[in-house]
Amino acid sequence: MSYAAPRFLTLLATLSVLAAAQLSAQRDMVKRELPELSSPFANDRAEAVARLVAVEEDISADLRLTYQIADLQERLGLLEIARLREDAGLLQQGVEGLGHDDERMRLEAREYLLVLPFEELQPELADLTEHQVGAWEQFYSFRIRRDISLVLLEAHLMPGKYFGQFDQLRKLDNRRLDLELLKILDADPDFTEPLNAASYQIIDRDTPAVRAFEPSWRRLQAAAGALGPAVAYQNKLVLDQRVSTEVARFPRSAFHAALEVLVSVRAAAARALAGSEPSPELATLLMLRYAVLREQTPTPELLSMVDLEVIRTEIELTLARLGDDTLLQARIERLRSQIDRVQEVRSNVNMRAGSRPDLIAQNEIAHLLLRAGDLEGAEQEWAMAVANTQELMREAEGRNRSSLASYLAAVYYNLACAQSLQSKVSKALSSLKEAVTHGYKDYAWMLDDGDLHNVRVTEGFRAWFMDYAPPAVADRLGDSR
Secondary structure, X not given: OOOHHHHHHHHHHHHHHHHHHHHXXXXXXXXXXHHHHOOOOHHHHHHHHHHHHOOOOOOHHHHHHHHHHOOHHHHHHHHHHHHHHOOHHHHHHHHHHOOOOOHHHHHHHHHHHHHOOXXXXXXXXXXXXXXXXXXXXXXXXXXXXXXXXHHHHHHHHOOOOOOOOOHHHHXXXXXXXXXXXXXXXXXXXXXXXXXXXXXXXXXXXXXXXXXXXXXXXXXXHHHOOOHHHXXXXXXXXXXXXXXXHHHOOOOHHHHHHHHHHHHHHHHXXXXXXXXXXXXHHHHHHHHXXXXXXXXXXXXXXXXXXXXXXHHHXXXXXXXXXXXXXXXXXXXXXXXXXXXXXXXXXXXXXXXXXXXXXHHHHHHHHHHHHHHOOOHHHHHHHHHHHHHHHHHHHHHOOHHHHHHHHHHHHHHHHHHHHHHHHOOOHHHHHHHHHHHHHOOOOOHHHXXXXXXXXXXXXXXXXXXHHXXXXXXXXXXXHHHOO
């Protein structure tokens, strides 16, 4: 027994020596690779970078120490390594590099800082020169706008999905975020470069092959790089010589796609503002922009691609979320008048559902109520739409009856969403079953739709979905356990 403790201590000491030796070897490795980072041969430099990127242990401190003794070419390699590792260890050095005399250093520092998580971008500004602070502030503005653009472009790719997609933007300073979103709403030229950078970043990601068939994705691909002339035009809605010169640099199809994408992004910006702190100042700023949009009219040949009504509607919804529903209620009353006019003339019940202004208006009212936060009102509106459509189906015939059944399937699905958001999971599941009975088939969307989250996590939904969904889609639910 008397020998146990000394032996144990000896073992601990041995392990400590081995650990220290291993750590020292890792640090030596960073220093040892330094000459290779300045090799005249690109292949040698690439291999050295790859070796250090592959190191599993934390080498942040080693990168910082080595950076102090490195020359310019070696520092470029160290920043590249930190970028590929997404290692914030060279944050301060990267910020200093933004104001460097050498263009290569400025570019490498910028690319490095662009990949770091936003919350880690907290350099010691007191240690920077005035010139470096200016370069940092310019980069910081671009980084915020690039990050906002990424989220808004993702919103363009997910039309109709409003389940917390702007939460990450709220991590920024709310005041700064509001001002930047208002700039997007104005199609401010400050967002030209950030939007283009974000569009390329999204397109360069690995994406599911099925996305290639989505219209919103195809438009973004066509628009990539051409968002500049779209911003320039929508800022004033004037095709002057300067804007026309910008437009001429791109294929007409790319410009048209960019116009549609930008409208979607501006609408998403208005929608994101609904998450802001309500204030008279913000409401006034939104009303000013709404007034401008009411007076603007796109050039006739671009009218179908610059649908300002989409943006106006989003501003009305945001104002309602912020406490002023005057404009939204006026829109809803116009839609109800449209329903009343159809009912007064007793229009042909055999008109296709997609062509009936009363059905279109009632569905739109329910969507507006849902997105304004009146979940119970939306549920009641879709419940009335179910009753009205069932009555029409009793009188309809042939294809028009089938058209009404398809419409009813969509209404039941929307009703399920409104019920799920209120945690009425039994009613939501019942409505989903009715939607499928009447022909709804997009089971994959049921797994992605944020509005169905509350019902989707129940065992009742799981059991029903596994029985009715196609096996390939049902397996996705099974894998999520």
